[in-house]
Amino acid sequence: MHVRPSGHEGSSCHSNHIKFINFAGVNRRRETAPRRLAKCLVLDGRQSKRLSELWPCLGDRNLCDRNSLTMESVQADNMLIDRAAAPELDRARGRASLVDPFGRAISYLRVSVTDRCDFRCVYCMAENMTFLPKAGLLTLEELDRLCSAFISRGVRKLRLTGGEPLVRREIMTLFSSLSRHLRSGRLDELTLTTNGSQLGKYAHEIRAHGVRRLNVSLDTLDADKFRAITRWGSLSQVLAGIDAAQEAGLKIKINAVALKGVNDDEFPRLIEWAHGRGMDLTLIEVMPLGEIGDGRLDQYLPLSIVRARLAERYTLEDLDYRSGGPARYVRVAETGGMLGFITPMTHNFCESCNRVRVTCTGTLYMCLGQEDAADLRKPLRASESNDLLFAAIDEAISRKPKGHDFIIDRSHKRPALARHMSVTGG
Numbered sequence: 491m492h493v494r495p496s497g498h499e500g501s502s503c504h505s506n507h508i509k510f511i512n513f514a515g516v517n518r519r520r521e522t523a524p525r526r527l528a529k530c531l532v533l534d535g536r537q538s539k540r541l542s543e544l545w546p547c548l549g550d551r552n553l554c555d556r557n558s559l560t561m562e563s564v565q566a567d568n569m570l571i572d573r574a575a576a577p578e579l580d581r582a583r584g585r586a587s588l589v590d591p592f593g594r595a596i597s598y599l600r601v602s603v604t605d606r607c608d609f610r611c612v613y614c615m616a617e618n619m620t621f622l623p624k625a626g627l628l629t630l631e632e633l634d635r636l637c638s639a640f641i642s643r644g645v646r647k648l649r650l651t652g653g654e655p656l657v658r659r660e661i662m663t664l665f666s667s668l669s670r671h672l673r674s675g676r677l678d679e680l681t682l683t684t685n686g687s688q689l690g691k692y693a694h695e696i697r698a699h700g701v702r703r704l705n706v707s708l709d710t711l712d713a714d715k716f717r718a719i720t721r722w723g724s725l726s727q728v729l730a731g732i733d734a735a736q737e738a739g740l741k742i743k744i745n746a747v748a749l750k751g752v753n754d755d756e757f758p759r760l761i762e763w764a765h766g767r768g769m770d771l772t773l774i775e776v777m778p779l780g781e782i783g784d785g786r787l788d789q790y791l792p793l794s795i796v797r798a799r800l801a802e803r804y805t806l807e808d809l810d811y812r813s814g815g816p817a818r819y820v821r822v823a824e825t826g827g828m829l830g831f832i833t834p835m836t837h838n839f840c841e842s843c844n845r846v847r848v849t850c851t852g853t854l855y856m857c858l859g860q861e862d863a864a865d866l867r868k869p870l871r872a873s874e875s876n877d878l879l880f881a882a883i884d885e886a887i888s889r890k891p892k893g894h895d896f897i898i899d900r901s902h903k904r905p906a907l908a909r910h911m912s913v914t915g916g
Contacts (some may be wrong), residue, residue, distance in 0.1 A: 524600045545673060585880060587644030590856075598647045598815070599640045599844040603633060603661060603852055609685050610721035611707075613747055613776050613789075617721055627850045630664045632870055636848065639670050639876050643883065646678040653850075656688035665699040672700040683707065685746070689725065689731030693738040703741035705772075706732060710746075710753045711763060719752065727905075738768070743813075743830075750791035758803060764824040765827030772817050772830030793831045800829075815845070840893030846886075854883070855870035856890035864889075 588596035603800030604627065610617050628636065637648055648668065655661060662784050671677035682696070683705040689696075696704070710716050710726060716725040735742055745765045748754060757773065766770040797820075800806065805823035813819075817830035840857075847855045864886035870879035 546574075584674050585598065585643055586882070588640075588887050590887050592890075592892055594842070594844055594890075595644065596844060596846055596887060596890075597645055598649070599637065599639060599645045600649045600651055601633065602653065602846045602850045603630075603655045603664065604653040607652055607685070608655055608657055608687055609654065609723045611685075611709075612719055612721070613725075613749070619886075622763070622851065628852050628867060628870075630660060630667075632668045632867075633664055633850075633851070636852065636866060636870060636879070637668055637793065638671070639879050639883065641676050643880070648677060648680050650680075650682040654685050654687065655682050656684055656692055658766060661697050662692065662699070665696060665701065669700040675846040677701075681705070685720075686728035686731040686735075690734045693731070693734040693740060696735075697738045697740055701740065703743065704735065705743050705745050706735075707745045707747075709730075709749065710756055711759060712756070715753065715756075732767075741769075743772060745772050745774060747774045747776055748791045748796055749789045749794060750775060752789060754791055754796070757800060761800075761804075761822060761827070761829060762825060765822065765825035768827075770819075770828040770830065772832060774832040775834055786879070793833050797831060816843075843890075843893075846890070854886050855894075856886055860891050862889060862891070 557836060567892055587882040590596065605622050607615065609615075610619065637645075641648070648671075650661075650664070652658070665680070668677075668680055679698055684700065684707070686706040686708065689706075706728070709719050711725070713725045716723055716728075732809065744760070746757075746760055748757075752758075761771055771798060773793055774788050792866055797806070804825075806829070809819045809821055809825060809828065811819045812826065813830075815832075816834075817832050819830045820826050821827075822829050843857075847858060848866065849855070851857055852865065852870060854864040854866050856862060856864075866879060866882055866886075867899070869882045873880050
């Protein structure tokens with residue numbers, strides 16, 4: 491079985507326009523995970539180039555014989571295609587890195603691949619959310635092209651988020667195509683944040699695509715509390731997903747939102763459980779995004795108070811370690827594990843911010859705590875060249891603010907920002 495491009499034989503691989511290579515004779519309804527992976531080999535480049543011009547680089551051979559299709563064979567063929575496309579990719583690297591007006595280099599991109607989720611966490615979504623029509627979302631090919639544009643401008647860490655990223659249909663194709671940047675050395679890390687519900691299904695595939703660590707959002711180990719916080723979630727399903735991820739060799743960090751009167755009595759238990767399984771734990775202050783009622787206001791818990799309480803029980807040793815994100819870490823001497831604190835309210839992390847976020851519709855937010863945004867979908871779809879896209883990105887980064895304006899507005903009972911966290915990407 492030979493690889494052939496979708497469409498006619500003369501299909502060209504235009505400037506940074508991803509052409510997914512489909513395989514002849516594969517029954518879509520009977521695809522195995524490796525076959526889905528095999529469909530996602532990609533070519534891209536800055537200049538228009540006929541696929542037939544690249545094909546001689548691959549040699550006269552069949553790729554991914556359908557009778558012996560394995561992860562290893564597909565990855566080997568990925569490497570062949572990487573080498574074939576490399577000259578074109580190299581020409582895309584001539585642009586300067588992204589630096590904001592305050593001299594901060596943008597090296598970390600968080601991309602929401604969907605606004606949908608199989609949970610309805612109280613601090614993230616309304617219970618009866620109205621989701622975007624699927625036609626309004628960027629396609630997987632467009633998400634790949636967008637991420638690749640940022641990588642060519644100096645982004646070294648890429649995190650896929652949601653909603654819940656693993657509920658997006660065919661999401662493994664995006665992981666597969668983006669993994670070429672890991673193999674080329676242009677990307678240091680491809681990772682994701684997940685609620686863990688789908689890890690039992692996808693953990694091994696995720697690792698096969700180059701992901702080595704991920705964040706799992708888990709606020710409690712109490713099944714009743716978990717159901718109350720997530721509204722729809724199953725704690726046992728998440729714990730089984732964590733088991734599967736560790737079995738696959740993925741390193742896990744647990745993220746827990748600190749909720750006063752809900753889980754603040756569980757932090758020692760969470761620390762000892764996570765560290766006992768070789769997982770780091772990060773506590774996060776609840777942020778004033780989306781609907782805020784009396785309950786949300788009352789749940790805000792400053793992590794300065796949490797840390798002081800934990801210091802009465804544990805020996806906390808400050809660390810210089812940085813994961814590329816906003817957390818500040820300590821070592822818990824009694825457990826040997828790391829504990830992180832993300833404090834957007836009590837001690838913001840804006841002075842070292844190296845991050846921007848893109849929504850599943852292609853909206854670029856330069857700051858999580860500001861409404862200012864840039865539409866990248868329009869230039870992305872306006873031309874097969876990336877010139878308009880790069881210009882839009884440059885203009886947006888020139889407006890990146892020095893810091894956010896988060897505040898708990900108790901007098902008017904309103905959020906700092908009206909959009910839900912799931913819209914921007916967790």
